[in-house]
Every structure is written in structure tokens, then in C-alpha cells.
Amino acid sequence: MATLADVARRAGVSPATASRIISGSTKLVTDELRARVLRAVDELQYVPNAHAQLLARAQRTAVGVIVHDVSDPYFAEITRGLQQVATAHGRLVIICNSYRDPARELEYVELLRAQQVAAIVLAGSGYHDAAFTKALKSKLAAYTRTGGRVSVIGRHELPGDAVMPANEEGGYLAGAELFTTGHRKVGVVAGPRVLTTTTDRLAGLRRAARESGRTLPAKRIAYAGFDRDGGAEATAALLDASPDLTAIVALNDSMAVGALATLRERGIDVPGQVSLIGFDDMSIARDVTPALSTVRLPLTEMGARAMSLALDNTDGPARVEPVEAVLIRRASSQPLTSR
Amino acid sequence: MATLADVARRAGVSPATASRIISGSTKLVTDELRARVLRAVDELQYVPNAHAQLLARAQRTAVGVIVHDVSDPYFAEITRGLQQVATAHGRLVIICNSYRDPARELEYVELLRAQQVAAIVLAGSGYHDAAFTKALKSKLAAYTRTGGRVSVIGRHELPGDAVMPANEEGGYLAGAELFTTGHRKVGVVAGPRVLTTTTDRLAGLRRAARESGRTLPAKRIAYAGFDRDGGAEATAALLDASPDLTAIVALNDSMAVGALATLRERGIDVPGQVSLIGFDDMSIARDVTPALSTVRLPLTEMGARAMSLALDNTDGPARVEPVEAVLIRRASSQPLTSR
DNA sequence: CCAACGCAGGAAAACGCTTTCCTGAGGCTA
DNA sequence: TAGCCTCAGGAAAGCGTTTTCCTGCGTTGG
Numbered sequence: 001m002a003t004l005a006d007v008a009r010r011a012g013v014s015p016a017t018a019s020r021i022i023s024g025s026t027k028l029v030t031d032e033l034r035a036r037v038l039r040a041v042d043e044l045q046y047v048p049n050a051h052a053q054l055l056a057r058a059q060r061t062a063v064g065v066i067v068h069d070v071s072d073p074y075f076a077e078i079t080r081g082l083q084q085v086a087t088a089h090g091r092l093v094i095i096c097n098s099y100r101d102p103a104r105e106l107e108y109v110e111l112l113r114a115q116q117v118a119a120i121v122l123a124g125s126g127y128h129d130a131a132f133t134k135a136l137k138s139k140l141a142a143y144t145r146t147g148g149r150v151s152v153i154g155r156h157e158l159p160g161d162a163v164m165p166a167n168e169e170g171g172y173l174a175g176a177e178l179f180t181t182g183h184r185k186v187g188v189v190a191g192p193r194v195l196t197t198t199t200d201r202l203a204g205l206r207r208a209a210r211e212s213g214r215t216l217p218a219k220r221i222a223y224a225g226f227d228r229d230g231g232a233e234a235t236a237a238l239l240d241a242s243p244d245l246t247a248i249v250a251l252n253d254s255m256a257v258g259a260l261a262t263l264r265e266r267g268i269d270v271p272g273q274v275s276l277i278g279f280d281d282m283s284i285a286r287d288v289t290p291a292l293s294t295v296r297l298p299l300t301e302m303g304a305r306a307m308s309l310a311l312d313n314t315d316g317p318a319r320v321e322p323v324e325a326v327l328i329r330r331a332s333s334q335p336l337t338s339r
Numbered sequence: 340m341a342t343l344a345d346v347a348r349r350a351g352v353s354p355a356t357a358s359r360i361i362s363g364s365t366k367l368v369t370d371e372l373r374a375r376v377l378r379a380v381d382e383l384q385y386v387p388n389a390h391a392q393l394l395a396r397a398q399r400t401a402v403g404v405i406v407h408d409v410s411d412p413y414f415a416e417i418t419r420g421l422q423q424v425a426t427a428h429g430r431l432v433i434i435c436n437s438y439r440d441p442a443r444e445l446e447y448v449e450l451l452r453a454q455q456v457a458a459i460v461l462a463g464s465g466y467h468d469a470a471f472t473k474a475l476k477s478k479l480a481a482y483t484r485t486g487g488r489v490s491v492i493g494r495h496e497l498p499g500d501a502v503m504p505a506n507e508e509g510g511y512l513a514g515a516e517l518f519t520t521g522h523r524k525v526g527v528v529a530g531p532r533v534l535t536t537t538t539d540r541l542a543g544l545r546r547a548a549r550e551s552g553r554t555l556p557a558k559r560i561a562y563a564g565f566d567r568d569g570g571a572e573a574t575a576a577l578l579d580a581s582p583d584l585t586a587i588v589a590l591n592d593s594m595a596v597g598a599l600a601t602l603r604e605r606g607i608d609v610p611g612q613v614s615l616i617g618f619d620d621m622s623i624a625r626d627v628t629p630a631l632s633t634v635r636l637p638l639t640e641m642g643a644r645a646m647s648l649a650l651d652n653t654d655g656p657a658r659v660e661p662v663e664a665v666l667i668r669r670a671s672s673q674p675l676t677s678r
Numbered sequence: 679c680c681a682a683c684g685c686a687g688g689a690a691a692a693c694g695c696t697t698t699c700c701t702g703a704g705g706c707t708a
Numbered sequence: 709t710a711g712c713c714t715c716a717g718g719a720a721a722g723c724g725t726t727t728t729c730c731t732g733c734g735t736t737g738g
Contacts, residue, residue, distance in 0.1 A: 003483040003724055014688045019726060027727095028686070045481035050453035051390040052724035055693045070434075071419045076410030083436060092450065095409075095434050097422060111431065114389035142384035146340040228622065238429030257626050283567065287596045342694060353718045358696060368699095390692035394723045433719065683736075691728080698721080706713075 002044040010040040064112030081303025119149040119278025119310035126155030126196035150308040161309035168297040170325030171204020179212035182336030191226035247275040275333035290331035358666025403451030420642025458488040458649035465494025465535035483490035490649040492527035502649040509634040509664030510543020521675030528589040530565035586614040629670035
């Protein structure tokens with residue numbers, strides 16, 4: 001691997017001069033030397049060692065992102081927004097997949113700190129796990145204390161700026177849509193109960209039920225993995241326990257797609273026999289049949305805003321940016337009365 | 340930011356000893372000192388500077404991956420495989436999105452080289468662009484010359500090991516399925532013509548046509564972006580140009596989903612009036628209605644194998660691992676004769 | 679004609695760590 | 709008791725950059 005010293009030697013200049021030319025310092029250098037150095041760079045195919053640079057200039061440029069899984073479309077969308085803003089600012093982003101493992105999440109905070117990132121964005125849902133939250137808090141605090149910036153999507157209990165999707169409100173919208181149009185027995189296909197996303201969305205559904213004088217008994221809530229197969233599985237469990245459901249809310253669109261598969265498999269017409277509402281409005285929602293009613297969250301924008309917060313290092317109290325949820329009516333749900 | 344020196348001072352030992360304890364050297368150290376150092380680490384919330392470590396031990400540990408876009412499900416799947424293997428080997432992976440911009444791809448090779456990655460995996464399709472390919476080749480050669488490893492998915496003309504999906508064969512399978520069951524006018528919804536993936540798959544389709552004594556005239560091939568909206572757009576163009584098509588092949592599943600949307604919009608029954616075959620067998624293929632016939636490529640496995648190749652640094656000639664394509668028959672296609 | 683100044687370029691310190699090499703103390707054998 | 713070996717721990721030399729500070733030359737102005 002060619003080093004700066006090699007380049008300097010070949011060009012017959014000092015490393016100092018070579019460095020100045022290569023990394024564009026403001027200091028003036030003759031065109032003559034400049035040309036010699038650039039030629040040497042070209043001939044040696046020299047690329048500066050980023051780690052040495054980082055060590056020498058005390059300037060951190062990369063940013064870190066911790067998500068549950070980039071290949072999950074939900075996070076893919078968010079990540080797209082994060083990337084957009086980061087690249088616009090000339091920042092490299094390091095993406096870490098925690099695969100919903102709190103321990104791994106903790107490790108990644110260390111790793112990003114070790115990488116000297118300028119900011120860390122936590123894009124995954126929070127956990128209901130006091131010990132873990134405390135540990136995470138302390139690690140993040142240590143990081144911010146040394147000048148690192150933190151921003152999170154959701155989970156307000158952490159230090160740093162936050163982008164707060166209206167999960168509760170979104171759950172409420174979905175619930176209200178069903179309960180106010182005659183549905184009484186509504187099942188919920190829910191993600192893991194340890195995730196705050198799950199509980200927040202559920203809380204909204206409960207509020208909607210309450211307002212319509214209904215309830216959401218435990219047997220009408222099935223928890224499973226936050227993906228397609230989890231949705232299929234939970235829906236099967238739900239239908240077995242309460243065959244008389246007239247509507248199902250899935251707590252994200254992936255699960256809703258799984259629900260659709262199970263319903264189709266059992267020959268249950270959607271929305272004829274059972275109405276279905278998803279959550280997130282991922283692009284697949286338009287493409288399944290029937291098209292999925294869902295609660296839209298502007299995922300890409302959420303990512304972009306979280307990164308903007310992380311990169312904007314003005315002091316001051318932690319900022320919280322709310323993000324609105326809006327109900328999208330499509331073909332998979334209908335009033336019960338219309339039967 | 341606490342440094343190793345701070346820890347050493349607090350523990351009353353030399354930096355050498357502290358380093359040995361913290362990064363687990365084989366050298367023996369008394370339990371007494373060990374305890375003091377670990378306590379200091381804990382109190383100071385010390386995390387070693389990864390860049391300084393990298394500079395000191397001349398040992399590269401991260402690996403780089405260049406894809407078109409992680410949030411595209413095709414690459415998300417591949418990336419999942421890449422990550423799995425990398426994490427199993429204790430490697431950090433740096434993901435770079437080129438967004439199908441050759442210039443950016445070139446830049447990222449430099450960047451990864453600067454980051455001293457142990458290997459670079461190129462997971463995006465190749466381009467038909469001689470100047471670019473030459474530039475890329477030379478940059479990669481400079482990298483391998485200094486001990487870096489390169490592996491690519493597809494595009495065999497680059498140096499290094501390769502995982503070669505059977506794109507041509509897959510195109511052939513899709514084409515044969517249609518041409519041998521009575522379809523004569525088959526349209527193609529294709530990705531950008533500069534991508535080798537597009538041309539390889541098309542070549543397979545052409546071969547199938549030829550074998551059945553048919554052709555694939557230019558007017559029955561519509562090129563567009565390799566995503567859902569591109570598929571919708573290309574399908575519209577195709578139908579306008581040739582209203583008498585009885586089948587369409589989309590060169591990936593995202594485009595197929597877009598095609599489905601356009602067909603539905605125009606009230607054209609699938610597969611009643613037009614048969615549709617996609618490519619890749621992404622999970623969405625099962626979930627649209629009708630379920631999509633498609634050519635399956637084991638994407639996650641391809642990623643895993645590419646990373647394995649990249650990480651296995653035995654010398655020798657470049658290895659090429661072929662990956663088979665298999666036709667999956669679902670509801671979106673049927674023989675023409677059955678009408 | 680000399681002092682002062684401007685400016686191009688180099689020497690060397692610093693960044694935070696690892697690791698080789700060295701030191702000195704203790705324990706063993708003869 | 710002398711000599712040697714073992715072993716814990718420290719000093720210091722890197723790793724590849726950047727950057728501060730310094731040098732020495734050529735200009736300029738008085």
C-alpha cells in the first residue's frame with residue numbers, strides 16, 4: 001500500500017507539501033511541485049489512509065445508524081431518508097443491523113463510538129426493558145458527553161433529539177375507522193409486545209374502542225414477529241380463537257400482507273367477511289389484492305428529519321419533531337353495515 | 340474523549356499494560372493490575388479509538404459492499420446474505436449505495452480503499468460502458484495489488500471471484516415457458532439497457548424465441564427504471580404499441596408488480612387475457628393477486644456466497660460460482676391454448 | 679545598501695494505539 | 709552464595725496523516 005511518504009519521495013518533496021497538495025490545504029504551493037505530486041499520486045494509485053487522516057485531524061465525519069434490519073422494507077424506507085440527508089452533507093453512514101437484539105444494539109453503540117462517528121441515529125423501536133434502557137441511556141450519555149450527537153426515531157425516553165411518529169394516534173385512526181362503522185369484534189395482529197411501537201399502536205386502538213363503548217379483550221390480540229410470516233401466524237391464531245371477527249387491524253403492513261394470505265387460504269373474503277387495516281403504508285400496500293387500507297407514516301421523511309436533527313449541532317434542549325399519521329382508505333376495509 | 344493514556348494514569352500503570360489488558364493480549368498480567376485497569380475503563384467509560392487501533396495493528400477487519408440501493412428488495416435480500424456471513428466472521432460491513440451512478444461507484448471504491456477494508460463486494464449489476472468498466476477495473480486492480488480482495492455478483496469481466504446468477508438461463512426459462520405453450524406475441528418489460536442484468540436476461544428470452552421459431556421485435560421491448568413505477572410505465576407503453584400481446588415478461592419482480600397494476604387499471608385480466616412472468620422471486624411475488632409466476636434466484640444465498648469468497652483469501656485463479664435459476668409457476672401465467 | 683517583510687517549503691510534533699524490546703526482581707539450580 | 713532463567717511490567721518506536729512552527733530565500737522600501 002503506497003503511503004504519503006512514498007508519494008513525497010517520488011515527487012521529491014516533503015510529506016508536508018505532498019499532504020497539502022493532496023488534501024487541498026489553503027497553503028500556497030507552486031504549480032511545479034503540485035504537478036509533480038499529482039503525477040506521483042496517479043502513478044502510485046495513492047489513496048490516503050482514512051484512519052490516519054481521522055487520527056491526525058481531530059474531525060469526525062462519519063455518522064452511525066442502528067436499525068433492526070435494513071432489509072425490512074420499513075427500515076429500508078427510513079434508511080433511504082437517512083442516507084439522502086447524510087450524503088447531501090458529505091457524510092459516510094455506517095449502518096448497523098441489531099436484528100432486534102438489545103445486546104447487539106448496545107454493542108453497536110460502542111462500535112460506533114469507537115469509530116468516532118459524529119452522530120448516532122437510533123431508528124429501531126424502543127423496548128420495554130428497564131435494564132436495557134438504562135444501559136443504553138448510560139452508553140449514549142457517555143457518548144454525548146464527548147461531543148457526540150444522538151437522535152432517535154420514536155422512543156422519547158432516550159436523551160437526544162427525536163422524531164416521533166404518531167403511533168398512538170395512528171392506532172386510534174385505524175380503530176375509530178372500524179368501531180365507528182359498525183364493527184364490534186375487531187382482532188389485532190400485533191408485533192412483539194416488548195416493542196414500544198407495538199404497545200403505542202395498541203394503546204391507540206384501545207382508546208378508539210373505549211370511545212365507542214367497546215373493548216379489546218386479550219384473546220383478540222395475537223402477538224407474533226413483525227413480518228409477513230408473523231402476520232400469517234397471528235391471523236391463524238386469531239381466527240381460531242374468535243371465528244366471529246368482522247375486522248382485523250395489523251400493526252404493520254408486512255403483517256397485514258401475511259394476514260391477507262391466511263384469510264385467502266381459508267377462503268374468507270376481504271373485505272366482504274372481514275375488513276383489514278394495516279399500518280405504515282409501505283409500497284406493497286397498493287399492490288396486494290384487495291389494496292390495503294392502512295395508516296400512512298412518511299417513512300423516508302422521518303429518516304431525513306432524524307438525520308437532519310443529528311447533523312444540526314446547535315446546543316439547546318432536546319428537540320422533538322412529531323410526525324403525523326394519516327388513514328388511507330383502500331379496498332380492504334368497509335363499514336360493517338354495508339353487508 | 341478518554342484515551343488509553345487516561346485509563347493508564349488512573350489505574351497507575353503504563354499505557355502498554357493497559358493496552359494489553361483491554362485488547363486481550365496473550366501476555367500475562369497480574370490480576371491485581373487487571374482489576375485496576377478494568378475499573379478505570381469502567382469509570383471513564385473508555386472505548387478504544389478504532390482508527391488508532393487500525394493504524395497500530397496493520398490488520399484490516401472491515402469489509403465494503405457496493406450495491407445499487409439497499410432499500411430495493413432485491414439488494415436488501417442480497418445484503419442480508421452478505422451481512423450474515425460477515426458478522427459470523429466478526430467483520431464490520433460498510434454498505435455503499437451507488438444509486439446506479441457509475442461515477443459514484445468509482446468513488447466508493449476509493450473510499451473503501453481509504454477505509455482499509457479487507458475486501459470489497461460489488462453486488463450491483465454491471466454496466467455496458469467501456470470507459471467506466473476500464474476505470475473500475477484499474478481501481479480494483481490497484482486495490483487487489485495491495486492485498487485487497489474483490490468479489491462480484493454477476494459481471495464476469497471484472498477481476499476477482501464472482502457469483503454468477505444464471506440470468507441468461509433464467510430469461511430462457513421464462514421465454515420457453517411462454518413460447519412453448521402457444522404464446523406468440525410476447526412483450527418484455529425491461530430494466531435500463533445499460534445494465535448487464537437486463538441484456539443477459541433479454542438474451543435468454545431471445546434464445547427461447549429463436550428455438551420456437553419466434554422473434555422478439557424491438558417494439559415489443561420497453562425499457563424503463565428497474566422498479567415498480569418503471570414496470571407500470573413500460574407496460575403502458577407496450578400495450579399501446581402492441582395491443583395484441585398475450586404475454587409479458589418483466590425482467591424483475593418489482594417491474595412485474597408495476598405491470599400488474601397497469602394491467603389491472605386497464606381491465607386486462609391476468610392470466611385470462613395476458614400472462615405475466617416476473618424475475619427474482621422476491622417475497623412480494625407470492626402476495627400479489629394473481630400470485631406471480633417468476634424465475635427464482637436465491638438472493639440471500641448469493642450474498643452469502645459472495646461474502647464467503649471475499650473472505651476466503653486463498654490464492655489461486657479467480658473462482659466463479661454459478662447460481663441456478665428456476666422457474667416458479669404460479670397463477671399469473673397459463674398456456675395460450677387453454678383459452 | 680540594509681532591514682523588514684512575504685512566502686514557499688521542510689522539520690518535527692502530535693493524534694491514540696500496539697508491540698517489540700528491555701529491565702529488574704524473584705526463584706531456581708549447582 | 710553465585711549464576712541463570714523466568715516473568716511482570718515499562719520505555720519507546722512505530723502506524724500514516726496533518727499542522728504548527730521554523731528556515732531561508734527573494735522582494736521591497738526607506
